[in-house]
Amino acid sequence: MTSSAERPGTDHGSDTGHDHDHDRVIDEALTRLGLDAKTRLLAGQDLWTLPALPEIGLGSLVMSDGPVGVRGTAWAPGDASLTLPSPTALAATWDPDLAHRTGRVLAQEAHRKGVHLLLGPTINLHRSPLGGRHFETYSEDPLLTARIGAGYVTGLQESGIGATPKHFVANDAETERFTVDNLICERALRELYLAPFEEIVAAARPWALMSAYNSVNGSSMTEHRRLQVGVLREEWGFDGAVVSDWLAARHTERAIEGGLDIAMPGPQTVFGAALAKAVREGRVAEETVDTAVRHVLRLAARAGLLEGAAPAVPAQLRPEPLDGRAVAREIAARSFVLLRNEQNLLPLAPRPGGTLALIGHPAREARALGGGSATVFPAHVVSPLDGLRDALPDGTTLTYAAGADIRDGLGRPDEGFELRAVLRDSAGTVLGEEPVVLGRARWQAGSLPGGADFDAVDSVELTGTFTPPSGGTHRFGTSGLGAFRLTVGGTVLFDGVHEPDSRDPMEALTGRPVPRGAVELSAGEPVRVSLVAGDPKMQYGDLRGVVFSLAHNAAGHEDDRLIEEAVLTASAADTAIVVVATTEAVESEGFDRTSLRLPGRQDELVARVAAANPRTVVVVNAGSPVEMPWREDVAAVLLTWFPGQEGGAALADVLLGRTEPGGRLPTTWPARLQDAPVTRVTPEDGVLPYDEDVFIGYRAWQRQRALPAYPFGHGLGYTEWTYDSIGTDGGTVHVQLTNTGDRQGRETVQLYASPAEPDPRRPARWLVGFTPVTAAPGETVRAEITLARRAFQIWDTAASRWTTVPGRYHLHAARNATASRGPATTVEITG
Numbered sequence: 001m002t003s004s005a006e007r008p009g010t011d012h013g014s015d016t017g018h019d020h021d022h023d024r025v026i027d028e029a030l031t032r033l034g035l036d037a038k039t040r041l042l043a044g045q046d047l048w049t050l051p052a053l054p055e056i057g058l059g060s061l062v063m064s065d066g067p068v069g070v071r072g073t074a075w076a077p078g079d080a081s082l083t084l085p086s087p088t089a090l091a092a093t094w095d096p097d098l099a100h101r102t103g104r105v106l107a108q109e110a111h112r113k114g115v116h117l118l119l120g121p122t123i124n125l126h127r128s129p130l131g132g133r134h135f136e137t138y139s140e141d142p143l144l145t146a147r148i149g150a151g152y153v154t155g156l157q158e159s160g161i162g163a164t165p166k167h168f169v170a171n172d173a174e175t176e177r178f179t180v181d182n183l184i185c186e187r188a189l190r191e192l193y194l195a196p197f198e199e200i201v202a203a204a205r206p207w208a209l210m211s212a213y214n215s216v217n218g219s220s221m222t223e224h225r226r227l228q229v230g231v232l233r234e235e236w237g238f239d240g241a242v243v244s245d246w247l248a249a250r251h252t253e254r255a256i257e258g259g260l261d262i263a264m265p266g267p268q269t270v271f272g273a274a275l276a277k278a279v280r281e282g283r284v285a286e287e288t289v290d291t292a293v294r295h296v297l298r299l300a301a302r303a304g305l306l307e308g309a310a311p312a313v314p315a316q317l318r319p320e321p322l323d324g325r326a327v328a329r330e331i332a333a334r335s336f337v338l339l340r341n342e343q344n345l346l347p348l349a350p351r352p353g354g355t356l357a358l359i360g361h362p363a364r365e366a367r368a369l370g371g372g373s374a375t376v377f378p379a380h381v382v383s384p385l386d387g388l389r390d391a392l393p394d395g396t397t398l399t400y401a402a403g404a405d406i407r408d409g410l411g412r413p414d415e416g417f418e419l420r421a422v423l424r425d426s427a428g429t430v431l432g433e434e435p436v437v438l439g440r441a442r443w444q445a446g447s448l449p450g451g452a453d454f455d456a457v458d459s460v461e462l463t464g465t466f467t468p469p470s471g472g473t474h475r476f477g478t479s480g481l482g483a484f485r486l487t488v489g490g491t492v493l494f495d496g497v498h499e500p501d502s503r504d505p506m507e508a509l510t511g512r513p514v515p516r517g518a519v520e521l522s523a524g525e526p527v528r529v530s531l532v533a534g535d536p537k538m539q540y541g542d543l544r545g546v547v548f549s550l551a552h553n554a555a556g557h558e559d560d561r562l563i564e565e566a567v568l569t570a571s572a573a574d575t576a577i578v579v580v581a582t583t584e585a586v587e588s589e590g591f592d593r594t595s596l597r598l599p600g601r602q603d604e605l606v607a608r609v610a611a612a613n614p615r616t617v618v619v620v621n622a623g624s625p626v627e628m629p630w631r632e633d634v635a636a637v638l639l640t641w642f643p644g645q646e647g648g649a650a651l652a653d654v655l656l657g658r659t660e661p662g663g664r665l666p667t668t669w670p671a672r673l674q675d676a677p678v679t680r681v682t683p684e685d686g687v688l689p690y691d692e693d694v695f696i697g698y699r700a701w702q703r704q705r706a707l708p709a710y711p712f713g714h715g716l717g718y719t720e721w722t723y724d725s726i727g728t729d730g731g732t733v734h735v736q737l738t739n740t741g742d743r744q745g746r747e748t749v750q751l752y753a754s755p756a757e758p759d760p761r762r763p764a765r766w767l768v769g770f771t772p773v774t775a776a777p778g779e780t781v782r783a784e785i786t787l788a789r790r791a792f793q794i795w796d797t798a799a800s801r802w803t804t805v806p807g808r809y810h811l812h813a814a815r816n817a818t819a820s821r822g823p824a825t826t827v828e829i830t831g
Helices: 016-031 035-041 087-092 096-112 142-157 186-193 195-204 225-235 252-257 273-280 286-302 324-335 384-391 558-571 602-612 647-655 697-701
Strands: 063-065 117-119 181-183 208-211 241-244 337-341 355-359 397-401 417-424 430-436 440-444 459-466 472-480 482-488 491-498 514-521 527-533 537-540 543-553 575-581 616-621 636-639 687-689 721-729 732-739 745-755 766-775 780-786 793-796 801-804 807-814 824-829
Touching (some): 035 286, 087 096, 087 324, 096 117, 096 324, 142 186, 142 766, 252 286, 355 558, 472 482, 558 575, 558 602, 602 616, 616 647, 636 647, 721 807, 732 766, 732 807, 745 780
Parallel strands (some): 063 117, 575 616
Antiparallel strands (some): 417 430, 440 543, 472 543, 482 491, 537 543, 721 732, 732 780, 807 824
């Protein structure tokens, strides 16, 4: 077996005949465009679209945020979107074919909403468990990330919707993301952070790619010519368009010379009129502009927006439609990771007359997705309570107790609040109003309640009543920027201005709530609540809208009573299921985490319930790792990630054994934050060194004395497997395994390589392939894994190329990254 390939992948996966036709049409169109039109095309005309150019038959290209749904050009609950499980959940399936169907379903949504380019998937890595956007990315491993990402991109684009893998490159944390300079050695950059982008470009040929906010080794990514031109285009052959993250482009000449094609949002950007001026003044060559315009016109042609150019996928050639809700439910169930299952408590077998206790606030108010730009609005969400009520057989009693409040601090106002938003002009005239949910005002300019004119709005008031379900001290606060006056029950709790703490525009959208005061309230007695935003309009460049919210937390001493009620409910049941979760104040875009602890008194709740009922199952509703100090004290632990809108139905399927939990961890879960080998996400003087080199995730844990709670690749099922043998045939490894249990099962066969002679330059072992298999009880199956030649290469910085490291390698078929048992074989690799 030899390995000499310079790039992974074998097929660019597009119709080159179409591309040749496109080139002819693009060249002809370019000759008919003047400088102003060309530079205008490189700048958004608004928040989500590029301008139409009727003179060449060019339609307006529409973009939308992803990656778990297609929001479209609105950001409002009234514009519902199919909501899939979080990217960490999709990666936990370890199934590129399922990722492919995910892309197809999202393409259907995009067509429905008039969207041509979806801003996803997110291809950054889990460098540290503290990364705030961890839930929106796939894995700590570049190979798993690449394979899931390529499936997603292919599914989108074969359905006629462009994909935009992001954020190129190394946007692996949120702290100071606009300004941070990540210092990364060339080996780590190539082998870890660039690697999944490289494979996706080779295997799936994305139509676009998004450039990140951050800098890498001294250059802002929107201006990084070596990476965006030298590597991306000249080495990898990328022929799509490079679009900036929103407001990431900051300098006209450096951005266009650095390989950026589209500056978003518009119309006032560093391109457009500013770029035309730079050309006329001789600071930028018009040929450089033409190159970018060709990239954008190619994107438009593929989307079917350029007259004379056939779309890459005509409507009649799109794949057959899929049932979106069914796919959402399948992804969720297949992603759930069974971390622990003592005495095979799961799946449950409810008996007639039996009692099942469901405990936890998130069991009733499910958290379906993470916060930030990934947010969409599902038409409905199936909570765990809903799912189990619908699925349990007749004769089984389901009891519910809320348990402890899951918030450490302030959260969204929910139970007991009835609020409306009232928009007024400077004379106090009402311009528009509408009910609001969860105390949140969030509208883009142009979509305000009642069609209100954005420029005329002078104030917005959230007003209504709050009927406390419990008496005692209630804390209130605000989220957002600007001048606020908060009044509860006639008491003014705040009258002042909240200034921004950073340059990040997402602070207004995702910033943590700020406490403003507390009042004593009586249960069942309504009080008037008013939050007036006297300076409600947010504007960052061309991002214009109204974004602020009310925050609330109930009396803290209620937790004592609620926990006692939960313990009594659990002790009276055959089995107790406790659902614990993170909140938007923990996992969201715009900030990193400071702890892996579950918020509120949830750890205490679990410990108390487990002491009362030995048959306790804990369901962890979190998008990324959390500490679980009680994990050895409960019978079963099931990780459900952020499971999307059908999560509760999928949970019932898995708990009752209708579906096997198919997930395997795509990232290592530490027992304690201090055990994790890489935790630093905060820059010093604007710089964040990636001192760990190529050792992140399980690669780094191999060098630690501490053991993780659960290793990369871990996950249990409802049957048992024996790995019988392993062998090689050229570049293919075949593994024979048998389902030795009493029910059909699905297994993810993972293949790891390790050098026979330890090599300090490389991890002790690394993932080189994987594949799922399914077998009936007693059935023997054969898994085949084709090895990429890159598996045995490292980046030679001195020679600036990939180099095969010859020698003997052990190939281990294993169930996770640390498993020592299982068949292994040895191969000889030559240079």
